[in-house]
Amino acid sequence: MDFQQTFIALGFFAFCGGLIDAAVGGGGLVQVPALMHALPGHSLATVFGTNKLSVLSGNLLSIFTYAQRIKIAWRLIVPTMISGFIFAFLGAISVSLIPRKLMEYVVFIVLIAMATYTFMKKDLGQFSSNMRYGKKEVLLGVFFGGLVGFYDGIFGPGSGSLLLFIFVKYFGFDFLNASASAKLVNLGTFVAALMFFIPAGNVLWAIGGIVGLCNIAGSLTGVFLALRYGSGFIRIFFLILLLFLIARMGVSIFA
Numbered sequence: 001m002d003f004q005q006t007f008i009a010l011g012f013f014a015f016c017g018g019l020i021d022a023a024v025g026g027g028g029l030v031q032v033p034a035l036m037h038a039l040p041g042h043s044l045a046t047v048f049g050t051n052k053l054s055v056l057s058g059n060l061l062s063i064f065t066y067a068q069r070i071k072i073a074w075r076l077i078v079p080t081m082i083s084g085f086i087f088a089f090l091g092a093i094s095v096s097l098i099p100r101k102l103m104e105y106v107v108f109i110v111l112i113a114m115a116t117y118t119f120m121k122k123d124l125g126q127f128s129s130n131m132r133y134g135k136k137e138v139l140l141g142v143f144f145g146g147l148v149g150f151y152d153g154i155f156g157p158g159s160g161s162l163l164l165f166i167f168v169k170y171f172g173f174d175f176l177n178a179s180a181s182a183k184l185v186n187l188g189t190f191v192a193a194l195m196f197f198i199p200a201g202n203v204l205w206a207i208g209g210i211v212g213l214c215n216i217a218g219s220l221t222g223v224f225l226a227l228r229y230g231s232g233f234i235r236i237f238f239l240i241l242l243l244f245l246i247a248r249m250g251v252s253i254f255a
Contacts, residue, residue, distance in 0.1 A: 006037075006038050007037075007038070007210070007250040009034065009037075009216040010034050010035065010038045010211060010214075011210070011211070012035035012214075013030055013031055013033075014031055014054065014212075014214035014215045015209045015214045015215070015217055015218035015221075015239065016030050016031075016218060017030040017031030017034075017055070017218060018031075018055070018058040018214065018215035018216065018217065018220075018221075018222060019216060019218035019219070019220040019221045019222040020218075020222065020227075020237075020241060021055060021058065021059070021062075021160060021200060021215075021218075021219065022058065022062040022179075022183075022218065022219040022220075022221075022222025022223045022226065022239050023222040023223075023225060023226045023234060023237050024160070024161060024164060024179060024237050024238045025158070025159070025160020025161040025162075025164050025179070025181060025182055025186070025241075025243060026158045026160055026161040026241050027055065027160070027215075027218075028051060028055065028156055028159075028173075029102040029158065029245060029248060031051055031054070031055065031211070031215070032047065032051050032156075033149075034229065035047045035050060035051055035211070038207075039204070039207070041073065042204070043202070045202040046202045046203070046204060047201065048119025048156070048193070048197065048202070049193075049197030049198070049200075049202035049204075050099065050202075050203055050204045050207055050208045050211070051196070051208075051211075052190050052194050052197060052203075053191045053194060053203050053205070053208035053209075054208045054209075054211040054212040054214065054215050055190060055212075055215055056187075056190045056194065056212070057212040057213075057215060057216055058084055058212065058216045058218065058219035059183055059186055059187055059190060059219070060187070061216050061219050061220065061223075062180075062181045062183050062186060062219045062222070062223050063180070065220070065223045065227075066179070066183065066223060066227075067180070069227055069235055070176065070177055070180045071073065071177075072180065072181065072184070073133055073171075073173075073177075073181065074139055075133040075220065076133045076141045076181075077141075077184050077185065077227065078182050079138050079141055079142050079143035079145070080142060080144065080145035080185050081145065081184055081185045081187065081188040082142075082145070082187040082188065083141070083143075083145035083146040083149060084145040084146065084148060084149030084152070084185045084186075084189045084192075085149065085188035085189065085191060085192045086146070086149065086150050086192070087145070087146040087147070087149035087150040087153065088149040088150065088153035088188065088189035088190075088192035088193055089153060089192040089193070089195060089196060090150060090156065091149065091152065091153020091154035091155075092151065092153040092192065092193050092196040092197075093153075094150075094153075094154060097100070100156070100250035101253075105253065107151070107158065107184045107249065108156070108233060108246070108249045108250065108253060110162070111158065111242055111245050111246050111249065112246055114161075114162075114165050114166055114242060114243040115170070115239060115243060115246060118165070118235070118238065118239055118242070119239060131223070137171060138171060140171075140255055141171070144163075144166050144170070145188075146221040148162050148163055148166070148185070148189075149185075149188070149189050149192070152186070152189040152193070153189065153192065153193055153196075158245050159186065159189065160182050160183070160186050161238065161245070163178075163181070163182035163185050163186065164179055164182045165180050165238075167182060174231040175230075175231035175232075175235050175238065176226060176227070176230055176231045176234060177233035179226055179234055182198065215218065233235035242255070
């Protein structure tokens, strides 16, 4: 595959990654492998840094579009996002201290549990229920924000999907509100990661910018589909993505 074909393929996967990420999270599992294939001579840190730069633009656009249509629970989301930011940075600088294989096993089990629970609970996330933002919920948000933030900093794939499930299961959000809220928390984790990768010189700005434009186009499509078809569509899309993640991680772990 020549240079031009490589970048056409990279743009296509960036579009798909942006679409998936805007709707249900987890687009990194599409975009990161494409970047790894397109940049064989660069380190994983450079691939991850360039990916974070490109998804940041799509994430910002998704947030702006969602915020115009969705009522954001700022009292809960802001402390959750701050916690995610802090722990994502700590995760990034601790990446060499925790075995990646251990993280893969833990996340693999969590994904199976999430998929099973979402499939069994047919009405999960179809409607908002008991959406309270008291002290207990805020503290729980800080805890989950830190947990997922640290995971995003040290490993990353599927963090948006984990956040979406948490907002639905533990805070009573419908899938549409949960998707919008997950984007805000991920904004904090992406910025934190870039604060680590940029000073280390692990960002390819030109490639990140080009891939980012394709990611933006995908994000626009993903947000449109989510707002047009609502929580029922996101639930189905979410289950499909979880099955994809489980299959992909299963091959990586057991192959």
